[in-house]
Amino acid sequence: MLNAIDKKLLQEIAGLHSIPQGAYNLRKDGQAAGRNTTANIDIVNKTDKPGIDVMIKPGTKQESVHIPVILSQGMEDLVYNTFEIGENADVLIVAGCGIHNAGSEKAQHDGVHEFFVRKGAKVRYVEKHYGQGGGTGGRILNPKTIIEVEEDGVVELEMVQIKGVDATERDTLVRLHKNAHLIVTERLLTDQEQTAESKITVELLGENAAAKIVSRSVAKDDSRQVFHLNLLGYAKCRGHIQCDSIIMDNAKVSSIPEISAYHSDAELIHEAAIGRIASEQLLKLMTLGLTEEEAEETILQGFLK
């Protein structure tokens, strides 16, 4: 059974009010807490290590899989999940981890997600991280994501961490084959003493592979953020990174761009910017009747939307 805290966590990370429709696997405090499979989507436990295999049949359309993880106490949890997305399938996968830590023990969830996106398949993968609870124990999330996208495959990756995670190290590797497309949208907010490091590496291996990464972040208080965004072009391909951060208070942000071309028809662009909120933006909203605090909040909310 889900209690009120569990439901709040689920709402934050998956937009769910209760048990989701369709295929799902709910993991709570290191244990399986519910599962449903459908005719096209099967979920089985791994036999050699903790985690699950999610298998989506070729041609599956308009279906979704939810695999939320919630931690409601101090503990360390590690899972390995593998996703097999069959040829020409078109699915939504919603992952995400919510931590409620009211105690003094560390609550940590490390996940290794491996995706095989087969020919012509299309996947939207949403991963939200959220922490709450007033305890002194850390709320730590370290996801590692490896995505192999075969010919004509399309992957949209949404990675969002807006509140309450003390430390995160995010490592994402995507390998794009012929005509494969990738769009990454990253949204990150840190405050207090939080730290966040995001590493995204995209290998453009096949002809006409294309990748676009749009990363937006806000660093407040004494928090720290580091971004390593890296595109490698091995064929005629296109890649574009936009990395944009708003810095406030005593925060520190590093944005480390890297683009490498190993083919003369590779077109790679990296744009990175760090700056405070433009005073003209604050002034404009204040002249419309908002207070300075409301104006700041409005600008940040829009930026991270």
Next chain:
Amino acid sequence: MLELKNISVKVTEDNKELQILKDINLQLEKKKIYVMTGPNGGGKSSIAKTIMGIYRPATGQILLDGVDITEKNISERAQMGIGYAFQQPPRFKGIRVRELLEIASGQEMDDDDCDVLYDVGLCTKDYLDREINAGFSGGELKRIEIATLLSRKLKVAVFDEPEAGIDLWSFQQLTETFQNIHQKYDTTLVIISHQERILRLAHEIIVIDQGRVREITSKEKFLAELEKIDTDCRCRDDCIKGDLANAECDR
């Protein structure tokens, strides 16, 4: 009515104090259109910013309908019914036109309400859900800026060179809009402009130069002076004839 009494404004630049406005006295009445003109750097935008509360006067008083608002901040003045359309409005990543208009009007936007954007020559359907980001041209940005003021019921509306970046068709629309709004809400309209067609809307023309009000005059008198300069002077850029030599002729 908005009154500026003996207003002077100082700013600090490179550790030096500069007086940008000196002894400004203005009485701006309800339902009237005032066009402020004069040379670049003369202090027109500084007066606008002082009315809005962005600049704080070193001396003097500002009264709105008899109430002293000199110590009120920007947000308070906005809530009291003062609005200011920036000369160069900012872009907002992630904020849509709809949201900005909702903040401005304090009401939810009705998708069928085409009026506000129509008045600035934009199609509501095309623009309402667009983000105000780098995809907006300077002209589009100016129109949205003007629309945020039009969506409010203002006592005093100040427009800083509203015509910049507006094409001819929309310009006609815009002048009609200015003619209507000051009647609709009893608004005091202050427009900073060098455009003859805007000057022609004015009940009074205020010439600002070197941080002072140089002259408050009628449009007939002002335009007559301007015509004289036009006919006499073949190279407008450095025309230095007559009393109003500094009035720009960059049309």
